[in-house]
Each structure stands twice: as C-alpha cells, then as structure tokens.
Amino acid sequence: MKKSILLAAVLFSGAAAMPVFASNVLTEKNLSLEFADKLAQSALQACGAKNYNVAVTVVDRAGVVKVVKRMDNAGPHTLEASRMKAYTALTTKSVTGDVMKSAQENAGAQNLRDIPGFLLLGGGVPVKVANQTIGAIGIGGAPGGHLDQQCAVEALEANKTLLNAS
Numbered sequence: 001m002k003k004s005i006l007l008a009a010v011l012f013s014g015a016a017a018m019p020v021f022a023s024n025v026l027t028e029k030n031l032s033l034e035f036a037d038k039l040a041q042s043a044l045q046a047c048g049a050k051n052y053n054v055a056v057t058v059v060d061r062a063g064v065v066k067v068v069k070r071m072d073n074a075g076p077h078t079l080e081a082s083r084m085k086a087y088t089a090l091t092t093k094s095v096t097g098d099v100m101k102s103a104q105e106n107a108g109a110q111n112l113r114d115i116p117g118f119l120l121l122g123g124g125v126p127v128k129v130a131n132q133t134i135g136a137i138g139i140g141g142a143p144g145g146h147l148d149q150q151c152a153v154e155a156l157e158a159n160k161t162l163l164n165a166s
Contacts, residue, residue: 031135036066043155054141057082061134078141086138089124093133097122123148
C-alpha cells in the first residue's frame, strides 16, 4: 500500500512539473533546405522570365543563409544586396519596400538605414506560416527594387501549397 501511494505521489509530482517544463521549451517552425532551394529556384524562374539577371538569398528564421543563387550576368553587388534584403525582411517581418517607405515618410524610422545588415530597398519578403515568420527571401538585380520584390512574391505564390502543408 505504501509503495503504491509513494508511486502515485512520484507520478503525480512528475506530471505536475511537466507543464512548467513545457512552457520553458519552444517549438518553432523553420525553413528546410529543400524548401529554401525550391523558393530560390522559383524566384530565379520568375525573374528570368522577365529577363532580369538577379541573385537570390533565402534565410531561415534566425537569419542564417540557407541558399544563395546568382544568375549568369548578375552583377557582383547583387549577392550582398539579396542577402541584406532577406535579412531586413526577416527582422522587420515586413516586405522591404514597405520598410523603405516607412523610413522615407517617418522621421522616427529614418535611422533604420543605420542598422548593420539592413538594406532599405524593395526586394525582400518574409516567409510566413500563419502569423509566424520562418524565414525570408531577398532578390537583387532587377531594374528596380519593386521588380525584385515582385519576383519574390511570385516565388512564394508558386510554392504556397508546399508552405501551407507545413
């Protein structure tokens, strides 16, 4: 009898501690390498169809680069521009064209340009599942940031079913 009471007490105390422990551990979604590669390839196809020579960078939820692709004839500056746009979209959880406009129109946001790693040009788009930002895509090299951004949005749209299956 004492053993069963002791066993029940031990099991109960362990079960009671479980919710406390679980609240200290996060479960987060993130981009797989396979999905990041599909996203980058879709972006290259979208830009290539318009004869834009670009570079594409996809970062995960921590801002770590997962995939970088540069088309033939894309300028050397497009690599770093695409990385910075992806990082900016990830950290602000917004498309970079909107971040750029905010910085231009709002005196309080103008210092965003001084944050290391930020690039306030269109072409960066966060990758989201529901309301969780799990990564971002950045594109550089089209003849305008709004066109880079359009290619990124098209790449996300082309892979929407894969993203929503997560």
